[in-house]
């Protein structure tokens with residue numbers, strides 16, 4: 001009898017837990033936005049000063065983390081609707097994280113197609129520029145808010161590649177150089193620099209930038225954090241995200 005009651009209680013607890021998680025999923029509001037034809041799904045869980053973005057479709061660890069994180073935390077998550085790193089764009093494919101400045105976009109569009117007709121390329125760059133401000137308005141948080149981008153790397157890219165563009169940095173000898181935080185706000189950097197993770201501060205605009213979203217954030221003075229980890233290192237990326245949020249929430 002006692003065992004039966006115990007089992008009933010366990011079943012009830014499991015059931016309540018299941019219903020609660022369904023509610024949390026239903027609580028997400030889902031819509032789509034696009035940057036010049038590149039689609040993003042927006043998952044909104046109430047409101048928060050923190051938004052998140054996944055911009056490279058093949059970075060599955062970051063995608064997994066973000067899909068899970070937004071169910072349990074308030075905020076908005078922008079998730080690219082692509083499974084590949086490059087996305088179709090006009091007559092070519094392009095890295096979507098190189099389209100946030102004219103100079104970066106021009107270079108990126110020539111990456112996979114060298115034989116552009118001059119007008120065709122210029123028209124596409126104009127369309128991009130027109131679309132850019134609307135898209136940035138959608139994804140950048142209200143004044144004082146924070147945008148967190150999640151990235152994974154699977155080649156040699158690491159924090160040392162960012163030092164030339166950085167004003168300040170703190171490299172930890174026990175940390176893998178491929179796991180690091182990039183931030184665009186000096187106050188955020190001060191709060192994060194003594195933590196366990198590699199970190200760089202980039203807060204000064206470079207004319208000849210590569211067109212990544214961080215440069216648009218610097219230009220618009222938006223607090224932006226990029227959490228970069230090796231592909232597959234989910235728990236490391238989760239720990240880094242939790243650390244950033246703990247140190248910067250209610251700033």
Ligand SMILES: [Zn+2]
Nearest residue numbers: 056059151152
């Ligand atoms: Zn990436």
